[in-house]
Amino acid sequence: MIIILTQCFPPKIGGIENLIENLSIELSKTHEVLVLADQHDKKNDIYYDLKYEKNIRIKRISGIKFFRKRKKLSELKKLLSSNKISHVIGDSWKSFELTIDTLNSSSIPTVCLAHGNELIINNSSKKFRVISTLNKVTQIVTNSNFTLNLVKDVGITNQNITCIYPGALNTIHLNEEIILNINGQPVIATLARLEKRKGHAYILSVIAKLKLEYPNILYIIAGSGVEFENLKKITLELDIVKNVIFLGDINENQKKYLFKNINLMVMPTLDESKKNSIEGFGIAYLEAAYYGIPSIASNVGGTPEAVIHNETGIIISDMSELYNSLKDLLSNKLKLNELGKKAKLRAENEFTWEVIGNKYLQLIKNLDNQKK
Numbered sequence: 001m002i003i004i005l006t007q008c009f010p011p012k013i014g015g016i017e018n019l020i021e022n023l024s025i026e027l028s029k030t031h032e033v034l035v036l037a038d039q040h041d042k043k044n045d046i047y048y049d050l051k052y053e054k055n056i057r058i059k060r061i062s063g064i065k066f067f068r069k070r071k072k073l074s075e076l077k078k079l080l081s082s083n084k085i086s087h088v089i090g091d092s093w094k095s096f097e098l099t100i101d102t103l104n105s106s107s108i109p110t111v112c113l114a115h116g117n118e119l120i121i122n123n124s125s126k127k128f129r130v131i132s133t134l135n136k137v138t139q140i141v142t143n144s145n146f147t148l149n150l151v152k153d154v155g156i157t158n159q160n161i162t163c164i165y166p167g168a169l170n171t172i173h174l175n176e177e178i179i180l181n182i183n184g185q186p187v188i189a190t191l192a193r194l195e196k197r198k199g200h201a202y203i204l205s206v207i208a209k210l211k212l213e214y215p216n217i218l219y220i221i222a223g224s225g226v227e228f229e230n231l232k233k234i235t236l237e238l239d240i241v242k243n244v245i246f247l248g249d250i251n252e253n254q255k256k257y258l259f260k261n262i263n264l265m266v267m268p269t270l271d272e273s274k275k276n277s278i279e280g281f282g283i284a285y286l287e288a289a290y291y292g293i294p295s296i297a298s299n300v301g302g303t304p305e306a307v308i309h310n311e312t313g314i315i316i317s318d319m320s321e322l323y324n325s326l327k328d329l330l331s332n333k334l335k336l337n338e339l340g341k342k343a344k345l346r347a348e349n350e351f352t353w354e355v356i357g358n359k360y361l362q363l364i365k366n367l368d369n370q371k372k
Contacts, residue, residue, distance in 0.1 A: 001032045002364075003079065003088045005072060005095035009037035009058070011048040013249045015283045016115065019166045020091050026357025028055045031086070031364075034079075036061060036072050069098045080106050087111065087364055093118060093133040100136045109367040112137040116280025116301060119150040131156055138367060141360075143281040144302030150278075162363065165305070167356035168286040168347045176260070177253035180245065184218025186263045186330050191255070191284045194225030199268040199298070199319070201227075201234055206323045208238040214330065222247040222258060259291035263336065264329060265313075268298040268322055282306040285313065286351050289343035294336065296325055312343035 004024055008016040020035075027033050039045050039060035049058045059075065061068045076099055079085050088103055089111045090096045096103075096112055103110050112134060121127050131154060134140055140161045142148040148163045192198040200221060207219045221231070221244065228246070235244045250258065265288035269279045279301035286306055288295055295313035297303045309315040314325045329336045349355075 001034055001079070001084045001086055002027055003076070003085055004033065004035045004037075004091075005088060005099065006035065006091040007038045007068075007094060008091050009035060011044050011251075012040050013251060015166070016091055018252070018283070019113075022167055022353045023089070023357065023360060024056050026353055027360065029357070030361060033057065034059065036075055038068055073098050073102065076102060080108070087367065089113070090137075093130050096137055097129060097133050100133060104136060107371070109139070109364075109371065110137045111139045111141055111363065111367075114140055114142045114147055114151055114280075116143065116147045116150060116278045119147070119154050120278055127154070130154075134158055139363065141363070144305045146302035146305065147280045150280075164356065164359045164363070165351060166281060166283045166286075167353035168283070168290045168351040175253050176256045177251070178257055179247065179250060179254045182218065182220075182261045184216050184243070186214060187218045187220065187261060188264045188266050188326070189220040189222060189258060189262045189288075190267050191222045191250075191258070191265070191287070192267055193223050194221070194227040194231060196227060197270045197279075198223075198227075199270055200231050202268060202319045202322055203266055204231065204234050204238060204240065204244065206326055207243055208240050209323055210327065210330070211240060211243055213327075217243055219244045220247060220258065220262065221245065222250050222255075224249050255287060256291075259288055259293055262288075262293060264326075265293050265295040266322075266326065268296060268316055268319060269300050269303060270298070270319075271300045279303050286347050289313075289347040290351075292340040292344040294329070294339035294343050296322070296329070308342075308346070311339070312346055313339055 006020045008014060008020055010017050010021050024033050024035055033056050035058045037058060037060055039062040045060050052058055061071045085108055087109045091113055093112060118130055134156050135158045140151060140158055142151060142163045143166055145163050148161055151161055190200060207217060210217050235241055267284060281302040285295045285297060289312055295307050297307040297313060297315055299315050299317050304315055307313040307315055316322055316325055
C-alpha cells in the first residue's frame with residue numbers, strides 16, 4: 001500500500017491540491033492507495049471523498065495543526081504494525097517532519113515533494129528543520145529544475161533528487177461548468193492567488209492602456225487572496241470596472257469553461273525571493289496550454305520551464321515589456337494561434353497525468369530495486 005501524507009487535498013482549491021489528487025488517481029491504477037489528508041470542512045470533505053470509495057481510501061485528520069500531525073503519526077504506526085505500507089509520499093517536508101524517523105526505522109521508502117518556497121527562508125530555525133527533514137527522506141522530487149538547484153544550493157546533502165513536473169489538467173474527467181457569460185473581445189485571464197508577486201496590478205494598468213484600442217477588452221481574474229480589496233480599488237481608479245471580472249476561487253470544471261473562452265493567459269510574476277516567495281514552476285500556464293491557450297509570463301523561478309519563449313508563449317524580462325508583448329499578441333492572431341497550437345501539443349505530449357504518473361511509478365520501481 002502506498003500512503004500519501006498531505007495537508008492539501010480537494011475540495012480545497014489549489015495547485016498542490018490538484019497535484020496530489022491526480023497523483024493519487026494515477027498510482028491507484030496499479031497500487032492500493034491510502035491518503036491521509038487534513039480535514040478542512042467536514043461536510044464538504046465527506047461528500048467529496050465519496051467518489052473515491054472504489055479505488056482510493058481517504059482518511060481525513062481533524063483538529064488543530066499540532067494534533068493533526070500527531071494523529072497522522074499514530075495512524076502510520078498502526079499501519080506499520082500490520083506491515084501494509086510499501087511506500088510513503090509526502091506533499092512537502094512538513095508531512096515528514098514528525099514521521100520520517102519512524103518510517104526510516106521501519107525501512108519504508110519515502111518520497112518528499114519540494115515546491116520552491118520552502119527553500120528560500122531566512123528563519124534559521126525553520127531552515128534547519130527543512131534541511132534536516134529533507135536529508136532524511138529516501139527521495140526528493142522537485143517540481144522544476146529551478147527548484148532542484150535550490151535544493152542543492154541551500155545545503156541539503158541528500159543526493160537522491162529528481163525533477164518530475166506536475167501534470168496539467170486531465171480533461172477526461174471534467175464536466176464543463178458555466179460560471180459567467182463572457183461578453184468581451186479580446187479576453188485575457190490570470191489564474192492565481194491574489195498576491196502582489198502574481199503581477200495583477202501591472203496587468204490592470206496595461207488593461208487601462210489597451211482599453212483605448214480595445215474598448216471591449218475583458219480581463220478575468222480567478223483566485224482569492226489578500227490583494228483583493230487593493231485590486232478592486234485600482235480597477236476603480238483606472239476606470240476599467242466594466243473591463244475586469246473578479247471570479248474568486250474556481251474548481252476544475254469551472255477552469256475548463258474559463259480556458260475554453262479566453263484568448264490569452266497572462267501571469268507575469270515578480271521576483272520576491274528576498275521576501276521568501278518564489279514561483280517554483282507555474283502549473284496554471286500548463287493548464288491553459290492544455291486548451292491551446294498561450295501565456296505571457298516572467299523570467300522568474302521555474303516559470304521558463306513551464307512557458308517556452310516564442311514557442312508556447314512569451315517570457316518577459318521586465319514589467320516594462322508587458323504592454324508591448326500583450327499588444328503584439330492581441331494584434332497578431334496568426335502568432336497567437338501558432339503559440340496556442342504548440343502549447344497544446346507540448347501539454348498533451350509531456351504533461352498529461354498519464355505521462356507524469358508513469359514517471360512516479362518508475363521512481364517507485366527504482367526505489368524497490370534499491371532495497372533488494
